[in-house]
Amino acid sequence: xxxxxxxxxxxxxxxxxxxxxxxxxxxxxxxxxxxxxxxxxxxxxxxxxxxxxxxxxxxxxxxxxxxxxxxxxxxxxxxxxxxxxxxxxxxxxxxxxxxxxxxxxxxxxxxxxxxxxxxxxxxxxxxxxxxxxxxxxxxxxxxxxxxxxxxxxxxxxxxxxxxxxxxxxxxxxxxxxxxxxxxxxxxxxxxxxxxxxxxxxxxxxxxxxxxxxxxxxxxxxxxxxxxxxxxxxxxxxxxxxxxxxxxxxxxxxxxxxxxxxxxxxxxxxxxxxxxxxxxxxxxxxxxxxxxxxxxxxxxxxxxxxxxxxxxxxxxxxxxxxxxxxx
Amino acid sequence: xxxxxxxxxxxxxxxxxxxxxxxxxxxxxxxxxxxxxxxxxxxxxxxxxxxxxxxxxxxxxxxxxxxxxxxxxxxxxxxxxxxxxxxxxxxxxxxxxxxxxxxxxxxxxxxxxxxxxxxxxxxxxxxxxxxxxxxxxxxxxxxxxxxxxxxxxxxxxxxxxxxxxxxxxxxxxxxxxxxxxxxxxxxxxxxxxxxxxxxxxxxxxxxxxxxxxxxxxxxxxxxxxxxxxxxxxxxxxxxxxxxxxxxxxxxxxxxxxxxxxxxxxxxxxxxxxxxxxxxxxxxxxxxxxxxxxxxxxxxxxxxxxxxxxxxxxxxxxxxxxxxxxxxxxxxxxxxxxxxxxxxxxxxxxxxxxxxxxxxxxxxxxxxxxxxxxxxxxxxxxxxxxxxxxxxxxxxxxxxxxxxxxx
Numbered sequence: 160x161x162x163x164x165x166x167x168x169x170x171x172x173x174x175x176x177x178x179x180x181x182x183x184x185x186x187x188x189x190x191x192x193x194x195x196x197x198x199x200x201x202x203x204x205x206x207x208x209x210x211x212x213x214x215x216x217x218x219x220x221x222x223x224x225x226x227x228x229x230x231x232x233x234x235x236x237x238x239x240x241x242x243x244x245x246x247x248x249x250x251x252x253x254x255x256x257x258x259x260x261x262x263x264x265x266x267x268x269x270x271x272x273x274x275x276x277x278x279x280x281x282x283x284x285x286x287x288x289x290x291x292x293x294x295x296x297x298x299x300x301x302x303x304x305x306x307x308x309x310x311x312x313x314x315x316x317x318x319x320x321x322x323x324x325x326x327x328x329x330x331x332x333x334x335x336x337x338x339x340x341x342x343x344x345x346x347x348x349x350x351x352x353x354x355x356x357x358x359x360x361x362x363x364x365x366x367x368x369x370x371x372x373x374x375x376x377x378x379x380x381x382x383x384x385x386x387x388x389x390x391x392x393x394x395x396x397x398x399x400x401x402x403x404x405x406x407x408x409x410x411x412x413x414x415x416x417x418x419x420x421x422x423x424x425x426x427x428x429x430x431x432x433x434x435x436x437x438x439x440x441x442x443x444x445x446x447x448x449x450x451x452x453x454x455x456x457x458x459x460x461x462x463x464x465x466x467x468x469x470x471x472x473x474x475x476x477x478x479x480x481x482x483x484x485x
Numbered sequence: 486x487x488x489x490x491x492x493x494x495x496x497x498x499x500x501x502x503x504x505x506x507x508x509x510x511x512x513x514x515x516x517x518x519x520x521x522x523x524x525x526x527x528x529x530x531x532x533x534x535x536x537x538x539x540x541x542x543x544x545x546x547x548x549x550x551x552x553x554x555x556x557x558x559x560x561x562x563x564x565x566x567x568x569x570x571x572x573x574x575x576x577x578x579x580x581x582x583x584x585x586x587x588x589x590x591x592x593x594x595x596x597x598x599x600x601x602x603x604x605x606x607x608x609x610x611x612x613x614x615x616x617x618x619x620x621x622x623x624x625x626x627x628x629x630x631x632x633x634x635x636x637x638x639x640x641x642x643x644x645x646x647x648x649x650x651x652x653x654x655x656x657x658x659x660x661x662x663x664x665x666x667x668x669x670x671x672x673x674x675x676x677x678x679x680x681x682x683x684x685x686x687x688x689x690x691x692x693x694x695x696x697x698x699x700x701x702x703x704x705x706x707x708x709x710x711x712x713x714x715x716x717x718x719x720x721x722x723x724x725x726x727x728x729x730x731x732x733x734x735x736x737x738x739x740x741x742x743x744x745x746x747x748x749x750x751x752x753x754x755x756x757x758x759x760x761x762x763x764x765x766x767x768x769x770x771x772x773x774x775x776x777x778x779x780x781x782x783x784x785x786x787x788x789x790x791x792x793x794x795x796x797x798x799x800x801x802x803x804x805x806x807x808x809x810x811x812x813x814x815x816x817x818x819x820x821x822x823x824x825x826x827x828x829x830x831x832x833x834x835x836x837x838x839x840x841x842x843x844x845x846x847x848x849x850x851x852x853x854x855x856x857x858x859x860x861x862x863x864x865x866x867x868x869x870x871x872x873x874x875x876x877x878x879x880x881x882x883x884x885x886x887x888x889x890x891x
Contacts, residue, residue: 227703232582257684
C-alpha cells in the first residue's frame with residue numbers, strides 16, 4: 160500500500176507486466192499497462208477485453224501477467240469485472256470462499272477503444288449504473304489496431320484507417336471522436352480521468368486514485384500506435400505529449416462530489432489554461448503522423464486542418480468551462 | 486431412507502428459484518425474459534429479505550449476465566443465471582467461453598421459441614442452438630425435476646472429472662407457469678448435498694500447481710490467446726470431460742435418489758421393457774405421453790417411451806440398450822433444424838443405431854413449434870403411425886410435422 164510520490168518510488172515498485180510480450184516496439188499499450196500495474200495497492204485481479212494488449216501478452220503457454228488475469232470476450236470486460244467484484248463481495252459477506260482471506264481485492268479492467276467506445280459500451284454503461292467497485296482503464300489507440308487499423312468511434316476526423324481510407328472524394332474518417340470520458344463522467348461515477356503515457360506520474364496517481372475510490376472509476380489513456388498512426392516507434396512519447404500540448408487530448412479529472420460532477424484540469428493542461436500561448440497548433444501533432452499525411456500531401460488541405468483546429472478549440476473551451484476556467 | 490420433505494405448491498420457475506435459494510450461490514446475474522422472469526423475481530425477493538448471501542447482479546443484458554457469471558465463477562464463486570430463447574441466443578458467444586474456460590456455472594433455460602416472428606411459448610429451438618457449446622444439457626419433465634435437477638446440477642458441474650457448465654432446461658409456460666406439488670428437501674440437507682465448491686488445480690506460467698481460479702496469491706492467466714499449437718489439445722480436454730460426464734450424472738442422480746426417493750439418470754424409460762413401439766423425446770411432452778402409453782397398454786398395444794434427460798452428453802449406450810429390440814421408434818423433436826434431414830434429437834438417435842446389427846425403424850415427428858399444443862390425441866396419432874410402421878415394416882415418410890396446417 161506504499162505511496163508513489165516520485166519516479167524513484169515508481170521504479171522501485173515491482174513490475175507486474177513482465178517483458179517478453181509481443182507488443183510492437185513503440186506500442187504505448189504496454190507502457191500504460193506496466194505503469195498502471197505499478198499503481199496497484201494490494202491484491203488485484205485484472206480482466207482484459209479482446210485486443211492488442213490481450214493477444215500480445217498471453218500467447219499460450221506464455222503470459223506476461225504476474226497478477227491473476229482473465230480475458231472473456233471483446234464487449235464484456237465491464238460485465239466480467241462486475242462478476243469478479245460481486246464474487247468478492249459475496250465471499251466477504253459470509254467470510255467463506257477463496258477470496259474471503261483478502262481484506263480487499265481491486266478489480267482492474269484494460270480495454271481498447273473498440274472494446275469501450277463501440278462494442279463494449281453497453282456493458283460498461285451498465286456496470287457504471289450498477290456501481291461496481293472497479294477501475295476501467297481505456298487504452299485508446301483510436302482504431303481497431305488488433306484487426307489491422309479499422310476506424311472506431313474513437314478515431315478522430317480525417318484520420319486514415321483501412322475502413323476510412325483517404326480517398327479522392329472522402330479524406331479519411333468523416334466523424335469526430337466520441338467524448339467517451341465525459342460520457343463516463345455523466346454516469347455520475349466517483350472518478351473519471353484522462354491520462355497520457357507522456358506524463359507517467361500523473362497517470363500512476365490517477366490509476367491509484369481510481370482504485371482508491373469506492374465504486375466505478377474510469378481512466379482514459381491516449382495510447383499512440385506506431386503501426387496505425389504511421390510514425391516511427393521512437394516518437395510514441397513525443398506524440399502522446401503533443402496530444403496534450405495541442406489540447407487535442409487535455410488531461411483532467413472529474414469527481415462526483417455532493418451531487419455534482421467536479422472537473423479539475425491536471426497540471427500539464429492547467430499550465431496551458433494559465434498561459435494560453437503555450438497551446439501548440441494542432442498541425443504539429445498531425446504532421447508527425449502518416450494517418451494524417453493526406454492533409455499535407457500531395458496538396459495541403461488548409462480547410463481540413465482548420466476544421467480540426469476548430470474542433471480542438473471548441474473541445475478545449477468546453478473542458479475549460481467544465482473546469483471553471485472560463 | 487429418504488429424508489422428510491415438505492410439499493410446496495410451486496410452478497417450474499418458482500421451483501428453480503427455491504432450489505437456488507437453498508443452494509445459496511455467491512453470485513446470480515440475470516436479466517428478465519419471458520417465461521424465465523419469475524425465477525429472477527422470486528430470487529430478488531429472497532435477496533431483499535436477506536434469505537441468501539448472494540450478490541444479485543441485475544445486468545443490462547443476457548450477454549452481460551453470462552459474462553458476469555464467467556467473471557464470478559473464475560473468481561471462485563458459485564454463479565447462477567437463467568434465461569430463455571433470444572436471451573440464450575444473445576449469450577451464444579459466452580456459452581462457448583464459459584464451457585471452454587471450464588467454469589461450473591449453472592443456468593436454467595426456460596425453453597421458448599426463437600424469434601422471428603416473436604413468440605413467447607415453448608419449443609426447444611433455443612437449447613438446441615446451444616447443443617454444441619460444451620454445456621451439459623438436462624431436460625426436465627416436470628417442476629419437481631426442475632427443482633431436483635437445479636440442486637444436482639452443481640455437483641455435476643463442479644465434479645473434478647467434469648468441470649463444465651450445466652443447463653437445466655424446463656419447458657416454457659407448460660412447466661414454468663404451471664402450479665405443481667413439489668417435494669422440497671430441508672435447507673440443511675440441500676446445503677450438505679451440494680457442499681462447498683472444490684477447485685481443480687493447474688500448473689500456472691510460473692510452473693506452480695495452483696487452483697484454477699483468479700487468486701492474487703497464485704496468479705494464473707485465464708482465456709489467453711491459444712493457437713494451432715495448443716488449441717486442439719484444449720478442445721480434447723473438453724471432449725474428454727464431456728465423455729466422463731454421463732457416469733457423473735448417473736452417480737449424482739442416484740445419490741440424490743437415496744436422499745429424496747427420486748432417482749435420476751441419463752434416460753428415463755417408461756413401460757419400455759416389452760414394448761414393440763416406442764417414442765423418444767425431451768421435456769414435459771413425455772409426461773403427457775405416459776398417459777397415452779397407459780391407454781394403449783389398456784388396449785393391449787405394446788407401447789412405451791424413453792425420455793432423454795441428458796441431451797448433452799448424449800447417452801449413446803443407454804439409447805441403444807433401451808431401444809435396440811423395438812420394432813418402430815418415433816423420435817419427437819420440438820425444434821426444427823432448417824435444411825437438415827429431420828430434427829436434432831432424431832439425428833442423434835438414428836445415428837447411434839448405424840453401428841448396430843439390428844436396427845429398429847426410426848422416424849421423426851416434429852411438433853409443438855412456438856408453443857403449439859401436444860395433447861394426448863396428437864400423441865396417439867404418432868403411436869398409431871408407429872403401429873403401422875411396425876406392421877408394414879415400412880416408413881413412408883421419415884420426417885413428419887405434427888399438428889400443423891397445410
